[in-house]
Ligand SMILES: NC(=O)C1=CN([C@@H]2O[C@H](COP(=O)(O)OP(=O)(O)OC[C@H]3O[C@@H](n4cnc5c(N)ncnc54)[C@H](OP(=O)(O)O)[C@@H]3O)[C@@H](O)[C@H]2O)C=CC1
């Protein structure tokens with residue numbers, strides 16, 4: 001009963017967070033002003049709601065291709081300033097940070113333009129279509145002393161760090177295999193969603209697959225050494241040309257070799273067939289198999305809602321014992337800030353602001369991490385025979 005109450009309380013507070021308690025050390029300094037590129041569906045969850053509870057953040061402006069749409073979005077979310085174009089937004093001198101939740105194929109162009117204008121960027125995942133573009137974005141950010149991060153929100157949540165700590169403690173011995181699955185229910189995205197558009201950087205491996213790739217690399221603290229198998233099923237988009245739609249994977253599955261004889265499996269699906277023709281198919285499970293047991297994380301991507309870490313240990317005689325853990329907040333205050341109702345996005349915003357303010361973020365996603373992640377996604381697309389998503393046609397003029 002208490003866990004049901006906990007579930008309700010936690011998720012109510014995540015959706016309707018209380019106002020900030022206080023600003024850490026700069027009560028009198030102005031808030032950092034964020035501007036949003038596009039009236040994107042993810043913006044409320046990823047930024048607007050978490051910002052309500054961050055003492056240093058103001059979501060100040062939004063731009064959309066259609067000004068009317070931007071105005072409606074701004075009214076709904078109490079955003080004071082509306083811009084009629086993305087260009088106008090990045091030129092707004094009152095904006096400090098650009099949140100970029102555009103389709104992946106537009107990430108490079110608008111991140112480069114925003115950085116060039118001196119803005120920090122919180123960039124949605126996956127960071128861009130190619131490793132070359134990701135490298136260029138980070139190099140520009142570095143040269144200008146600006147913060148740029150790929151918004152792998154799930155990495156900022158305590159549950160991931162707890163699962164990794166269990167594995168790293170060696171209590172279950174060496175890792176043998178890591179598998180990460182992110183299968184979202186059919187019907188979540190319409191056939192003409194950006195995720196099914198090749199020219200916009202679509203594909204399940206890009207969208208849900210970037211998390212699974214990131215997960216296996218994070219847990220093993222390493223990059224793959226080879227792609228062993230890679231299969232996919234193509235998406236069906238009635239509006240797309242037969243030539244481009246055949247390059248968009250609705251479902252992917254790949255096996256990889258990691259260093260030290262570790263193997264990895266990743267699997268994702270944006271529209272899985274219903275079970276028995278009517279039961280929605282969902283799978284958000286990651287399993288780390290070790291020499292003497294397993295660690296399984298249920299709901300590793302949206303853990304605030306609900307999650308479990310199941311640790312199964314085998315003794316010398318093969319007898320199994322199981323314990324379950326949860327980690328909605330960091331175990332001890334020195335480990336990191338937060339409350340059990342903080343979403344992955346709220347933890348992420350905390351780290352972003354710490355970095356921007358010159359404080360030590362609890363954790364971070366580095367340039368090397370983002371570059372390697374997309375490089376290995378490109379390698380899998382190569383193995384599938386589909387090739388990388390198209391490089392941006394935008395030419396950066398420094
Ligand atoms: N961190 C997370 O948990 C999640 C991250 N994402 C990422 O965020 C991004 C946006 O996803 P999501 O919010 O679901 O997508 P939406 O389709 O809701 O938003 C994309 C936005 O891109 C703009 N846009 C610009 N050009 C185009 C174009 N040619 N076609 C379509 N849209 C265009 C639109 O802005 P306008 O308003 O100007 O028309 C639209 O609002 C993606 O990069 C995705 O990978 C998505 C979901 C979850």
Ligand SMILES: O=C1OC[C@@H](O)[C@H](O)[C@H]1O
Pocket residue numbers: 184207208301
């Ligand atoms: O968190 C997510 O889950 C569903 C995906 O399609 C989305 O893009 C992703 O970021």
